[in-house]
Amino acid sequence: MKSVYINNHGPRNVLTYGELPENTPKSTEVKVKIHSCSLNRLDIFTRMGIKGINLNLTKPHILGGDFAGEIIEVGQKVTDKKIGDRVVINPGLICLKCENCIQGFTELCSNSGRIGLTTNGGYAEFGIVPSINTYHIPRSISFSEASTLPTVFLTAWTMLTRKSQLKDTETVLIVSGSSGVGAAAIQIAKNVIGAKVITTTSTKEKALKAKALGADYVILNNENLNQKINEITNNQGVNVIIDHLGQKTWENAFKFLAKGGRFCICGVTSGHKGEIHLGQIFANNQSIMGTFMGRHKDLEKIIQLSANKQIGNIIDSEFPLQRIKDAHKLMENRNFFGKIVISI
Ligand SMILES: [Zn+2]
The missing domain is CATH 3.90.180.10 (Medium-chain alcohol dehydrogenases, catalytic domain)
Structure with a gap:
């Protein structure tokens, strides 16, 4: 063959x-x-x-x-x-x-x-x-x-529904919306959950595509992420962060994670090491959630969402x-x- x-x-x-x-x-x-x-x-x-x-x-x-x-x-x-x-x-x-x-x-x-x-x-x-x-x-x-469908949607589904349990009243930051898992997460967060979606990307062309998928706000990599998120969330921070970059995001992520916020990590594309202020985590009731793929049968739900045209393309x-x-x-x-x- x-x-x-x-x-x-x-x-x-x-x-x-x-x-x-x-x-x-x-x-x-x-x-x-x-x-x-x-x-x-x-x-x-x-x-x-x-x-x-x-x-x-x-x-x-x-x-x-x-x-x-x-x-x-x-x-x-x-x-x-x-x-x-x-x-x-x-x-x-x-x-x-x-x-x-x-x-x-x-x-x-x-x-x-x-x-x-x-x-x-x-x-x-x-x-x-x-x-x-x-x-x-x-x-x-x-x-x-x-x-x-399998890898990126199962991973995004697990982070957004099973782990962080993002709600329609909350705001999620999806780092790098142009990646497979980023694009999948935008669709699930917006089309299935109905949350407010912020994402980041490198170019204006990719920003247009992220908006077409359902992102409410797209922040370009050369913009001040911290300032933009403070503006969008009225200094409250985001409730959930979806990240696969690892080291690069980690440096600043907890500056814009709200009280009770959940940081979901599913990759280490930019590096696997990071320091953390443990006091900030417990004082703000925050959580760090690791995800690799998801529950096997969840793929049935993802296929159904794709057939309904809520995700995919x-x-x-x-x-x-x-x-x-x-x-x-x-x-x-x-x-x-x-x-x-x-x-x-
Ligand atoms: Zn087993």
């Missing part, structure tokens, strides 16, 4: 387009004819072997966690899926046997993994995944659109599988808004 794989960590030229053998699904797995796979920054980190990611796998390794396609083969014990089903993959691997899984807290699975990271992913014609990782998609959602550009290096280059150069998709 046509695939893009890596044999070593490194720059874009380790991405190799070529033929790999096809496999057969085990009893609880399905084989998917992949139509679309969306990129995440995690793909870059996995390729580069940075941020603590080092492959310890049977190589060659196929990247890509967010993909959608049609089921073409099912394992002997699979009863809830059939050949021809249109599905999107939840890349979160769970065991359903550990104490957390049994209680339904699959996001805390003790034996978790991730498709495209700990197993082969979606930069290929075919993928083999556990049946429980596939979710039906209606015909109204294209494969490209479906491939953008955040595709920046699509590339054929052969042009994977160009797609990675675009993501590394940060000159995009939303999601980059690979068509297969």
